[in-house]
Amino acid sequence: MDELTSDEGECPPAGGLAGLLHPLTEPEFLRHRLGTEPVLIRGEDERFRGLFGWDDLNEILAAHRADATRTHLVRSAGGIALATCSRPVPQLAPRGRPSRLDPELLQQALAAGATLVVDGIEEMHAPLRTLVAGVERSLGALVQANLYANLGGAAQGFHTHWDDHDVLVLQTEGAKHWDLHPPTLDHPVGVLSDPPRPAEGVTSWSGELTRGDVLYLPRGWWHTVRAVPGRPSAHLTLGSRLPSAGDLLRRLLVRLAVEQPAVRRDLPRFADERTAADWYAQLRGALTDAVAEPGLLEKLAAELDEGAPARARFTLPHGIPGEAPR
Known part of the structure; x- marks a missing residue:
């Protein structure tokens, strides 16, 4: 794994991916690093001071009600x-049974x-939402x-595991110990893949992330994460599931289901042999013609590459931008 050092100071939320990756350029990362091997970028101690820290977490916990779909103890x-x-x-009008975390x-x-x-914490903190x-x-x-936050004496939160999405880890406070293990199956995908566990004691990198560090981890890389005794830790993971060939084929099947009756028909489980053979021939023909159509797969891939769904942006009292006044 490459270990680089960033000599830039505070990382502004508006800096986006480029601000996190320095000294790598964004094009270099996207073309040559994304989806290949982990990269560790050591940063200055105050690198994430304006982005997220203990004070920000304390304010979020004080200002929001406990939501079991978002907040967990591991x-x-x-x-x-x-x-x-x-x-x-405490509330004047009873609406449900809301609760709030008790500090003690x-x-x-x-x-x-x-x-x-705390999952999806960017929805609760404007600088993170910008980043x-x-x-x-x-x-x-x-x-x-x-x-993920602990007080430095935490048990191992998760067993050694791999994620089905790429992750950028931002160590915003304290320190955390990581052991990285290479993939045991090329390009594993969610519930479709069950790669064998890595051999005991076989690691490609072992060490601590400290405040200001960024670690990029492609999907499929096994990792073991442990608290560092006596050093409270807070780190963020920015996870993204990038479009795969499987996503492309799913989009192709949706298109074929709209256009081809053979794709929409029930399986000929009870048909006679000749009828079933005809149906399978029609289905093979539909699939073969589709993948042979010039530019079709590229067009569907371009649709997948149109970007993330738009995040909600409220403009009260002026209405939604571009919407005709009522």
Whole structure:
């Protein structure tokens, strides 16, 4: 794995992918590094000061209600559940049963070895939303930022595992120990792949990420992540599932299902042999003609490359930009 050093100071949220990758240029990363091997970029201690830190996390936890679909406690000592760290929200009009994390109870859970996880945290923090939107424009794909925080005595939050999406890891506070293991299956894809676990003790890189560092990890790379005793840690993962050949073939099948009756028909499970043979011949012909059509696959790939879905942007009281006034 290449280990580079960035001599730039604070990383501005508007800097997007290019700001995170320095000294790599964005074109160099996209053409030669993306989807190949991990890259570690060591940064200055204050690199993410204006982006995210403990104060920002504390404000988010204080200002938002507990949402079990977003916030989790992982591998907490004593089996402490997130719900036990919450208290009902006092409210004038009862609407449901909302709760908010209790600072003392959460502190106790983290001190007992839990790791706090907040999914999609960019939706709750404007600087991160700006950064993520810039990375989305560069990659042409949806990006989600998740937060992982511990107090330095946490048990290993997750077993050694691989992700089915590419990840940029931003160490915003403290330190975390990482062991990286090469893929045991080329280009694994979600639930379709079950690669064998890496051999015990076989690592391609082992070390600590410290504040200001960025690690790029392509999908399929196994990793083991552990807390560093006595060093509270907060890191962000910017994950993106990039379009694959499988996505292209799914789009092709949708097109064929619209255009070709043979693709829409039920399987001839109860038909006589001749009828079934005719159907299979029609289906083979439809598939062969489609993949042989000049430029079709390229056109469908271009549609996949149109970019991430637009994020909601509110402009009250003026209405949606471009919408005719009512």
